[in-house]
Amino acid sequence: MSLLRIACHFCGFGCYIYIDKETGFVSGSGCAKGASLSTLLNKDRVFAPLVRIGRRFSEASWSTVILSIASELRKVLKVYGGDSVAFLGCSKCSNEENYLLQKFARLVGSNNIDNSARLCHAVSAKVLTKALGFGAQTNPFEDLVYSKAILVIGYNPVVSHPPLASLLMRARGRGAQLIVIDVRESETARIADVFIRLWRPGLDYALLNCMAKAIVLKGLYNRGFIEKRTEGFEEFVKSLEPYTPASCEELLNIPWSTIASVAESFALAGSGSILWGMGVTQQLLAERTVEAIVNLALLLGYIGKKGCGLYPVRGQNNVQGACDMGALPEFLPGYLRVGDEEARRRLERLWNSDELSAEPGLTAIEIIESASRGKIRALFIVGENPLLSYPNSELVAKALRNTEVVVVSDARLSETASYADYIIAAATWAEKEGSYTSSERRVMWSFKVFNPPGSAVPDWLFLTMLGEAAGLRGWRRYDSPEEVLREINEAVPIYRGITPERLKESESGLTWPCNGVCNSSVLYVNGFATASGKARFSSASAPAGDGFKGFRLITFRLSECYNTYLCLNSEAYSEASIVLVNRLDAEELGIIDGEKVLVSTPCGEVVLRARVVDSISRGVVAVPWHREANSITCEEPLNNAKTPLLKNVKVVGIRPLKAL
Ligand SMILES: Nc1nc2c(c(=O)[nH]1)N[C@H]1C(S)=C(S)[C@@H](COP(=O)(O)OP(=O)(O)OC[C@H]3O[C@@H](n4cnc5c(=O)[nH]c(N)nc54)[C@H](O)[C@@H]3O)O[C@H]1N2
Numbered sequence: 001m002s003l004l005r006i007a008c009h010f011c012g013f014g015c016y017i018y019i020d021k022e023t024g025f026v027s028g029s030g031c032a033k034g035a036s037l038s039t040l041l042n043k044d045r046v047f048a049p050l051v052r053i054g055r056r057f058s059e060a061s062w063s064t065v066i067l068s069i070a071s072e073l074r075k076v077l078k079v080y081g082g083d084s085v086a087f088l089g090c091s092k093c094s095n096e097e098n099y100l101l102q103k104f105a106r107l108v109g110s111n112n113i114d115n116s117a118r119l120c121h122a123v124s125a126k127v128l129t130k131a132l133g134f135g136a137q138t139n140p141f142e143d144l145v146y147s148k149a150i151l152v153i154g155y156n157p158v159v160s161h162p163p164l165a166s167l168l169m170r171a172r173g174r175g176a177q178l179i180v181i182d183v184r185e186s187e188t189a190r191i192a193d194v195f196i197r198l199w200r201p202g203l204d205y206a207l208l209n210c211m212a213k214a215i216v217l218k219g220l221y222n223r224g225f226i227e228k229r230t231e232g233f234e235e236f237v238k239s240l241e242p243y244t245p246a247s248c249e250e251l252l253n254i255p256w257s258t259i260a261s262v263a264e265s266f267a268l269a270g271s272g273s274i275l276w277g278m279g280v281t282q283q284l285l286a287e288r289t290v291e292a293i294v295n296l297a298l299l300l301g302y303i304g305k306k307g308c309g310l311y312p313v314r315g316q317n318n319v320q321g322a323c324d325m326g327a328l329p330e331f332l333p334g335y336l337r338v339g340d341e342e343a344r345r346r347l348e349r350l351w352n353s354d355e356l357s358a359e360p361g362l363t364a365i366e367i368i369e370s371a372s373r374g375k376i377r378a379l380f381i382v383g384e385n386p387l388l389s390y391p392n393s394e395l396v397a398k399a400l401r402n403t404e405v406v407v408v409s410d411a412r413l414s415e416t417a418s419y420a421d422y423i424i425a426a427a428t429w430a431e432k433e434g435s436y437t438s439s440e441r442r443v444m445w446s447f448k449v450f451n452p453p454g455s456a457v458p459d460w461l462f463l464t465m466l467g468e469a470a471g472l473r474g475w476r477r478y479d480s481p482e483e484v485l486r487e488i489n490e491a492v493p494i495y496r497g498i499t500p501e502r503l504k505e506s507e508s509g510l511t512w513p514c515n516g517v518c519n520s521s522v523l524y525v526n527g528f529a530t531a532s533g534k535a536r537f538s539s540a541s542a543p544a545g546d547g548f549k550g551f552r553l554i555t556f557r558l559s560e561c562y563n564t565y566l567c568l569n570s571e572a573y574s575e576a577s578i579v580l581v582n583r584l585d586a587e588e589l590g591i592i593d594g595e596k597v598l599v600s601t602p603c604g605e606v607v608l609r610a611r612v613v614d615s616i617s618r619g620v621v622a623v624p625w626h627r628e629a630n631s632i633t634c635e636e637p638l639n640n641a642k643t644p645l646l647k648n649v650k651v652v653g654i655r656p657l658k659a660l
């Protein structure tokens with residue numbers, strides 16, 4: 001038997017999968033999604049590059065396609081300049097591919113590059129960078145079993161990251177208390193010791209501030225840690241003034257005794273971890289909530305040691321890596337700001353390029369909005385499916401129609417690809433080599449097992465060819481992903497020691513920051529990566545309502561569907577078109593379980609099948625996000641991290657179809 005090690009293609013937990021090269025047998029996956037990986041290899045594949053001719057696509061040779069895209073790009077650059085070109089990067093492609101994509105963008109003269117992190121944990125990265133130094137998970141997953149209390153907020157790992165849910169069960173088996181906060185009795189809520197169901201979405205920051213207040217009132221905070229390792233404590237305590245037991249009860253509709261007892265048991269546990277997900281980040285006030293999460297950890301000194309971690313668990317298998325590599329409009333590789341002159345000069349020397357742009361580019365939704373107004377002339381989409389995954393599908397369709405040159409690289413004929421001018425037939429997992437970075441900052445090498453179908457190629461090879469054909473100054477030819485990783489070792493300080501040779505040998509992967517030796521997997525053991533070496537409390541803002549009295553829509557994930565491109569069977573596929581309605585609300589609205597209802601928001605309407613349940617709060621309806629959900633979400637407003645509101649959408653109507 002010759003087993004090859006592959007990084008799983010799905011979530012950010014980062015499982016290694018093993019494939020027998022001779023038989024193709026897959027082993028080692030930690031969940032049903034992983035076990036079904038091989039179905040992806042055959043599903044709706046694109047076998048050769050396609051060029052649009054009128055309303056149809058026609059197969060073409062690689063040289064024709066590359067030369068044709070390069071010549072269209074040169075024309076656009078000549079007339080409209082680098083700012084008119086935009087890129088959506090790929091959180092399931094390798095680090096090498098994302099590095100090359102952002103290098104391509106920057107050599108074209110554009111910082112308009114973003115990836116799906118924008119719709120995911122962008123706000124977590126923003127707050128963690130500001131408060132602690134690095135925008136990433138602080139501890140390894142395995143550390144969870146050493147936590148004595150675990151707080152899970154707006155996150156459903158039983159569905160999203162099943163191997164992590166197993167760790168939660170192990171921690172519970174060792175006596176840890178599991179506290180879950182959600183607006184819906186999720187699968188994870190069902191395994192919790194304490195479940196707090198919020199009466200409406202978006203109240204998490206208030207609950208966390210109320211818990212902090214209870215800890216302060218009881219004097220349960222960690223004085224030694226606060227004095228030695230933090231800044232801003234006094235201001236923080238002062239900012240908690242509006243959070244009194246009475247105001248907390250009124251705001252949250254939860255008795256103060258409950259809030260205080262949850263806070264107290266979390267504080268007295270001695271070691272605690274906090275995990276959060278999309279229920280936190282895809283909200284207008286998400287920044288406040290993540291700040292409140294960090295404040296709570298600092299208050300108790302639950303950071304920089306075993307069993308005390310902050311876990312914004314990353315969604316896609318390489319979304320961490322796509323960000324590390326600088327597929328972001330404000331950051332060069334390694335989170336060096338585009339405005340940082342010294343960082344730009346270093347890269348210009350390494351790349352032997354012209355001057356790089358110092359202006360931050362457009363974020364993902366801004367790119368779509370700008371394209372919808374005809375301001376983006378060429379759009380490169382690598383391994384994303386914005387037509388289904390971005391808010392307001394109608395706007396996305398308009399953006400794709402209004403852009404002169406749309407290039408989509410995908411392994412299959414995605415909904416977005418059907419709007420492209422050029423479709424790049426991409427190799428996918430197990431058909432290419434490269435490195436991937438999991439949520440715990442662990443970089444893994446993935447080996448090649450199969451040849452791509454037809455004439456499909458890995459994205460790194462496509463980008464190498466395109467960069468050469470476009471004649472970009474500073475571009476060079478790359479003959480292998482290893483060669484790209486060697487350049488990454490030079491360009492990205494936190495990846496300096498993660499060389500191809502070491503990575504290929506390492507059975508478990510290498511964790512960044514790795515500047516020579518990489519052996520510290522818990523961040524901030526000795527100091528924070530901020531200018532002062534201390535962590536910073538953020539001030540709490542006073543509670544604020546939006547005055548909206550109607551229904552609110554949230555979206556969520558199903559265990560048997562993965563993002564927009566996989567449902568494991570037809571039942572799961574049809575389950576993706578339901579809307580959960582609370583039983584009492586259904587009675588009032590005259591909605592019967594199983595019937596079709598029309599849900600409308602300011603941005604669109606959609607017909608879904610009603611599922612009448614007790615598990616969701618009144619006034620809240622929930623739709624799985626995998627299919628039609630984004631035909632009714634909106635592109636504005638964006639929160640402080642430029643993430644759209646993919647949860648907590650204002651609903652203007654929900655009624656049975658027969659009543660129309
Ligand atoms: N099976 C499966 N696994 C996946 C994915 C998939 O599509 N399918 N996608 C992957 C990706 S890209 C990601 S980012 C992760 C995401 O994983 P999760 O973060 O778990 O994703 P969601 O199910 O969207 O949202 C989590 C929870 O937030 C709750 N929620 C909604 N609004 C609020 C609120 O205001 N407050 C609180 N406290 N809770 C709220 C929802 O009810 C839901 O239970 O999963 C990854 N893993």
Ligand SMILES: Nc1nc2c(c(=O)[nH]1)N[C@H]1C(S)=C(S)[C@@H](COP(=O)(O)OP(=O)(O)OC[C@H]3O[C@@H](n4cnc5c(=O)[nH]c(N)nc54)[C@H](O)[C@@H]3O)O[C@H]1N2
Nearest residue numbers: 120383384385389409410411414426428555563564625646
């Ligand atoms: N309403 C609502 N919307 C959401 C969310 C939500 O909770 N609610 N969640 C958001 C989140 S957290 C995320 S991460 C985004 C995800 O948004 P996207 O990344 O746009 O969504 P995916 O469905 O993962 O799209 C991936 C595309 O890449 C293709 N692909 C797969 N493998 C490869 C490969 O190896 N190479 C190439 N070139 N292509 C490949 C797939 O076929 C698919 O078409 O969606 C966001 N949208």
Ligand SMILES: [Mo]
Nearest residue numbers: 116120315316
């Ligand atoms: Mo995600």
